[in-house]
Amino acid sequence: MLLNENTRAKYQAEICPVLDNRVVSPGYHRIQLQAPAIARTVEPGQFVQVFMPSRHSQMLPRPFSVYRADPAAGELTLLLEVKGRGTALLAEVSAGAALKLLGPLGRGFPSPPPHSLLVAGGMGIVPLAFLAASTGAPGTLIYCARTAGLLVCPRPELDRPGLSIIEATDDGSRGEQGTAADLLSRRIEGAGAVFACGPRLMLAAVKKICRRAGVKAWFSLEERMACGIGACLGCAVATTGGYRRVCRDGPVFPAEEVILDE
Amino acid sequence: MLLNENTRAKYQAEICPVLDNRVVSPGYHRIQLQAPAIARTVEPGQFVQVFMPSRHSQMLPRPFSVYRADPAAGELTLLLEVKGRGTALLAEVSAGAALKLLGPLGRGFPSPPPHSLLVAGGMGIVPLAFLAASTGAPGTLIYCARTAGLLVCPRPELDRPGLSIIEATDDGSRGEQGTAADLLSRRIEGAGAVFACGPRLMLAAVKKICRRAGVKAWFSLEERMACGIGACLGCAVATTGGYRRVCRDGPVFPAEEVILDE
Amino acid sequence: MNEKTFKPDLSVNLAGIALDNPILAASGPFGYGHEYRELIDFKDLGGIIVKGISPEPWAGNPPPRVTETPSGMLNAIGLQNPGLEKFLAEDLPQLRGSGPRLVVNVVGCSLEEYAEVASGLEGAEGIDGLELNISCPNVKAGGMAFGTDPDATRRVVEAVRRRTGLPLLVKLSPNVTSIVAIARAAEAAGADGISLINTLGGMLIDTGQKKPLLGNVFGGLSGPAIMPVALKMVWEVAGAVKIPVLGMGGITSADDALQFIMAGARAVAIGTGLFYDPDLPAQIKTGLIEYLKQENLTHLGQLEGAARL
Amino acid sequence: MNEKTFKPDLSVNLAGIALDNPILAASGPFGYGHEYRELIDFKDLGGIIVKGISPEPWAGNPPPRVTETPSGMLNAIGLQNPGLEKFLAEDLPQLRGSGPRLVVNVVGCSLEEYAEVASGLEGAEGIDGLELNISCPNVKAGGMAFGTDPDATRRVVEAVRRRTGLPLLVKLSPNVTSIVAIARAAEAAGADGISLINTLGGMLIDTGQKKPLLGNVFGGLSGPAIMPVALKMVWEVAGAVKIPVLGMGGITSADDALQFIMAGARAVAIGTGLFYDPDLPAQIKTGLIEYLKQENLTHLGQLEGAARL
Numbered sequence A, B: 001m002l003l004n005e006n007t008r009a010k011y012q013a014e015i016c017p018v019l020d021n022r023v024v025s026p027g028y029h030r031i032q033l034q035a036p037a038i039a040r041t042v043e044p045g046q047f048v049q050v051f052m053p054s055r056h057s058q059m060l061p062r063p064f065s066v067y068r069a070d071p072a073a074g075e076l077t078l079l080l081e082v083k084g085r086g087t088a089l090l091a092e093v094s095a096g097a098a099l100k101l102l103g104p105l106g107r108g109f110p111s112p113p114p115h116s117l118l119v120a121g122g123m124g125i126v127p128l129a130f131l132a133a134s135t136g137a138p139g140t141l142i143y144c145a146r147t148a149g150l151l152v153c154p155r156p157e158l159d160r161p162g163l164s165i166i167e168a169t170d171d172g173s174r175g176e177q178g179t180a181a182d183l184l185s186r187r188i189e190g191a192g193a194v195f196a197c198g199p200r201l202m203l204a205a206v207k208k209i210c211r212r213a214g215v216k217a218w219f220s221l222e223e224r225m226a227c228g229i230g231a232c233l234g235c236a237v238a239t240t241g242g243y244r245r246v247c248r249d250g251p252v253f254p255a256e257e258v259i260l261d262e
Numbered sequence C, D: 001m002n003e004k005t006f007k008p009d010l011s012v013n014l015a016g017i018a019l020d021n022p023i024l025a026a027s028g029p030f031g032y033g034h035e036y037r038e039l040i041d042f043k044d045l046g047g048i049i050v051k052g053i054s055p056e057p058w059a060g061n062p063p064p065r066v067t068e069t070p071s072g073m074l075n076a077i078g079l080q081n082p083g084l085e086k087f088l089a090e091d092l093p094q095l096r097g098s099g100p101r102l103v104v105n106v107v108g109c110s111l112e113e114y115a116e117v118a119s120g121l122e123g124a125e126g127i128d129g130l131e132l133n134i135s136c137p138n139v140k141a142g143g144m145a146f147g148t149d150p151d152a153t154r155r156v157v158e159a160v161r162r163r164t165g166l167p168l169l170v171k172l173s174p175n176v177t178s179i180v181a182i183a184r185a186a187e188a189a190g191a192d193g194i195s196l197i198n199t200l201g202g203m204l205i206d207t208g209q210k211k212p213l214l215g216n217v218f219g220g221l222s223g224p225a226i227m228p229v230a231l232k233m234v235w236e237v238a239g240a241v242k243i244p245v246l247g248m249g250g251i252t253s254a255d256d257a258l259q260f261i262m263a264g265a266r267a268v269a270i271g272t273g274l275f276y277d278p279d280l281p282a283q284i285k286t287g288l289i290e291y292l293k294q295e296n297l298t299h300l301g302q303l304e305g306a307a308r309l
């Protein structure tokens, strides 16, 4: 599929050879793809729609944040959790096969100011890992989950100069004990901005803390999608400006605009 | 799945490791399975229901005649043509995987008397190859198709002592030129019985020739199936005795009972 | 509660029929059960609903009668059945005492025919209930099915009610504007429970032959494809009648069964799913027990309508 | 005919709308076309039916609004739209002259609202036809959809017919006992064509959370799962009215499109299939041309109703 020549390429469909698919933790796959066009322009916080591998499956594409992009090598990496039928099918894809991707989609994070705090809950790590890797002075990454087994992102892939990483679990099985909110409250003083992705309840707590501290926050949201490009209005979330599309108006929204079930 | 211990095992479900899957001609696969229970009791003309390989596909099982059975080794071989979604999925199965089979199902051929003629049209070769291989004095096998490319059954797998094989194509591209009817009419004199499997039009012609010559004939029929065991009444064919089930009352029927759209 | 010994109770009472577990074989796919007996442990079924029985034998439709569709299938069996007499003489004795509760699906082309089958089954040993299939063409009303009109529904249910003391389920067709109106009519006429849904009308065309794929042109769509439609109808009907609902349509997992129960069904039936995997009743039973344990519930009944709150 | 140069003609006239090819984007999934313009060559579409327009903006339903189902999806967008004025000022200008014929889907909650949108679109440059979505709740009649009753259908079609000279398609809901009765009412009231089907009512339950999966509880089922239902309704309606039929529901291949045309549809629309593969219109176009060549036919129209003979 080619874009109409007369339109500026904002997003496009690309047939992407799978370079590698490995299990990083049971039920979690890291899939590396050859996707030069998307890798060249994707920004942290943007996502791709992955179409189903089998020509026999009549299924909706699935949205995944970009985990890493190497524009020079034309490589794109996704990190995915097997949750249902779609992710199970994708997890079975092996190197040598190809996946059709549509991207880059949506609006990513703004550039983090100095002393930013990145707050990731569970798989919320994906867009924040990309953000941390793309920024000069990424600040601090708070990486939380219920328990150690859910901190699936390989630590060496997070480590980078200038980034201080704080791991935490609700049950204390790894890193500090406490929730994202606990950890954030202790560090919000003097933060440049907060960038967060994770479960709704976590975001609601983060929002409250940032509002109190007067620190600007940005959230990356998730919603079930169909088209992924803004046409079908399927991925609406409630905002102060009415229903907005996660896929086109987001997935990154200013925290103060997002209405969570607070 | 196990049978109720107190029922005599007529058919049963068996998880069968795939030993080999090879293309015998483009779009035609020969799949060899480890299926000791079925291989032990299956008779020529009986079939199996093959359940779909993926736990994600919600699809009906597909019926296939048994092509070869080796009771000693516990091996079963199928020969299948890729026609639609189901056969495409089965064709992708590789050695090491396993398929669930239900069988042996249906009523097979009676034992051929001396000087029998076996008439196979296209994939109709499958049950007749098994019949020819299981009989002391199989007689003559007439193997027809529209054109050479459709005579997909590997010749070495058909050859056996006491069996004379006549290949024929409508267009003369391999073997004699002519239809099954042409070839049969020339040989029906003095035949012990006729065993046929193939397209409806071919069977209709065979029926007429056998009736005229006063030779008893047996046909193996196909119909779309759901349960495969006789419960759902989905696979009905019209017979002189009313609608009968291909899966339970057949697939082999006496030719004179079968009502074809003659 | 002790994790180890704790065994949740799956039994339910469906319209006066006491079921060991809430999983029934739906009418049709299971035939009269003989064939599946070699394949399925009947202990995994709470009940069996046998294929529709009419007063006289019916021949059924010309082939092809079935075909696969995306996540579903079409069937146009045409209610082929041996008729009341042969069913009583040959099929019922084989099923009697096989374990699951036995429900007989009743069909007819007129009020009289329905009533005749109900009378004929009255007093026959081993029958635990009737299921009235009112999606049959009403020959006296120009072939429109009884179940597409509340008034016709009321009349046929009343006619059968007068002839039977057995628990009476009425099975509804989904091909209607208001399923609730039909269900209420059945309840008012004396039904003890509502079964739904029967198949959705559908067809496919063979483009190679340029003709309808089924011998009967039209058939009934069943399987996972229709589950969302079935679930909505169960939800609506369970909220509108006081009698219990037997839910069906596309169930192929314990999660599917739970969705029906949480929508308000008392029990569930499985049709097409049995073709995909005859092991399904066992799998669903295990899955239900696991879910109850995980939620620390002692009775399946505690989940009835749980999603409605 | 020369195999090499022979190029079958895919053009059809749908209710007065001259289409280069019979493939339309169905109303809803395609939005107002802006987003797909970056992805699809509009030459592959004979027409675009934009998402329903009401007099005032509608906010739509609470999330989640979509979810996948076996071979299909449920949506409960709730007809979110910018309203007539904004559509004319912002969306229409971008679509005008983009190639495909433009059909505007019209929604309302009363006769007056439908008529108001039709009037407002009258004379707007670049609109080739209207599609009346009568599956909206009729607020004055207690929320039952206009399209579930022949009489209400007649009234709303007449009201719009009086206000517009544009080709007028009426889009029917499949959630009715007799689709033929509704289609005939629309024809009698002056419709130039019938579009069908809209989505089937459905729902799913999240058993983890013990609540309906969609924010709106109920949604509309679309996709391959419903194709057999859609095809039967197209077959029935095409046999009952004289005006042309636009068929849709689950089309994801040229073979599917051909089934609709052989059932009697003049043209086809694609909704959910676009999500599976935005390349679908191109694939279907190629597939139709191949089929016609193989059958030695010069015009697609020669296949209309071919399976009915």
Ligand SMILES: Cc1cc2nc3c(=O)[nH]c(=O)nc-3n(C[C@H](O)[C@H](O)[C@H](O)COP(=O)(O)OP(=O)(O)OC[C@H]3O[C@@H](n4cnc5c(N)ncnc54)[C@H](O)[C@@H]3O)c2cc1C
Pocket: A047, A062, A063, A064, A065, A066, A079, A080, A081, A082, A083, A084, A085, A086, A087, A088, A123, A126, A127, A221, A222, A223, A224, A225, A246, A251, D068
């Ligand atoms: C912008 C965006 C970025 C995402 N990035 C990632 C990522 O980097 N890695 C990752 O593993 N997942 C990510 N997700 C979630 C991922 O899309 C879903 O887990 C996936 O679509 C589930 O598909 P499935 O077929 O396996 O599950 P299904 O069988 O469809 O559903 C299983 C469960 O998954 C959840 N789910 C389904 N669809 C979505 C959805 N669109 N968003 C969120 N949850 C959903 C629901 O709880 C559902 O019950 C992202 C989602 C969005 C919207």
Ligand SMILES: Cc1cc2nc3c(=O)[nH]c(=O)nc-3n(C[C@H](O)[C@H](O)[C@H](O)COP(=O)(O)OP(=O)(O)OC[C@H]3O[C@@H](n4cnc5c(N)ncnc54)[C@H](O)[C@@H]3O)c2cc1C
Pocket: B047, B062, B063, B064, B065, B066, B079, B080, B081, B082, B083, B084, B085, B086, B087, B088, B123, B126, B127, B221, B222, B223, B224, B225, B246, B251, C068
């Ligand atoms: C008793 C019996 C024995 C058979 N033995 C063999 C065999 O040994 N080798 C082999 O290749 N095939 C055999 N078949 C046919 C085989 O079952 C079908 O080709 C297969 O089910 C098609 O599945 P599909 O999903 O690929 O096709 P689908 O997509 O379901 O249909 C594609 C086309 O295949 C044909 N078809 C579909 N189902 C059947 C069916 N049940 N019977 C006949 N034709 C059908 C139809 O023409 C249809 O249009 C046998 C069928 C029966 C009933």
Ligand SMILES: Cc1cc2nc3c(=O)[nH]c(=O)nc-3n(C[C@H](O)[C@H](O)[C@H](O)COP(=O)(O)O)c2cc1C
Pocket: B226, B232, B234, C026, C027, C028, C029, C051, C052, C075, C077, C079, C105, C133, C171, C197, C198, C199, C221, C222, C223, C224, C226, C248, C249, C250, C251, C269, C270, C271, C272, C273
């Ligand atoms: C092959 C077949 C035959 C059926 N026969 C009957 C029948 O005789 N009587 C009846 O009430 N329903 C009949 N049904 C409908 C089923 O009982 C059930 O209502 C429907 O298939 C939906 O459930 P499912 O999706 O689990 O199959 C039949 C369904 C199938 C697939």
Ligand SMILES: Cc1cc2nc3c(=O)[nH]c(=O)nc-3n(C[C@H](O)[C@H](O)[C@H](O)COP(=O)(O)O)c2cc1C
Pocket: A226, A232, A234, D026, D027, D028, D029, D051, D052, D075, D077, D079, D105, D133, D171, D197, D198, D199, D221, D222, D223, D224, D226, D248, D249, D250, D251, D269, D270, D271, D272, D273
């Ligand atoms: C996300 C979505 C939104 C829809 N919105 C509308 C709409 O605004 N107006 C309308 O008439 N139909 C709407 N429909 C119905 C489609 O136009 C179409 O009738 C239906 O989806 C069946 O076709 P399909 O199976 O190809 O999707 C919508 C469908 C979907 C999936």
Ligand code: FES
Pocket: A224, A225, A226, A227, A228, A229, A230, A231, A232, A233, A234, A235, A236, A245, A246, A247, A248
């Ligand atoms: S998924 Fe279609 S608008 Fe966002």
Ligand code: FES
Pocket: B224, B225, B226, B227, B228, B229, B230, B231, B232, B233, B234, B235, B236, B245, B246, B247, B248
């Ligand atoms: S396939 Fe069910 S009876 Fe033959």
